[in-house]
Amino acid sequence: MNRRERTRQLIELGGLVKKSGFIEESKNDRALLLGLLISVTRNLSLPQNLERFSAWREEGRAALSNKKEMALEWP
Numbered sequence: 001m002n003r004r005e006r007t008r009q010l011i012e013l014g015g016l017v018k019k020s021g022f023i024e025e026s027k028n029d030r031a032l033l034l035g036l037l038i039s040v041t042r043n044l045s046l047p048q049n050l051e052r053f054s055a056w057r058e059e060g061r062a063a064l065s066n067k068k069e070m071a072l073e074w075p
Helices: 003-020 030-043 047-065
Strands: none
16 A cells, blocks of 8 residues: 555544544543554454444444434434
């Protein structure tokens, strides 16, 4: 991956963080975000999490098709 592609990827990932509402809800807590990402990454390949990740993927796809920022709705 060249520098331009990497820069684009990083900007797009930052946009996803913004779209999720995480920045506002966490009061820009970068340590929290990194901890969440590390935890999820460690658990990606565990069979017991496949259903949960599938549900998150579907929620993400729905959010990506919605051009507006996400409105967080907690269960």
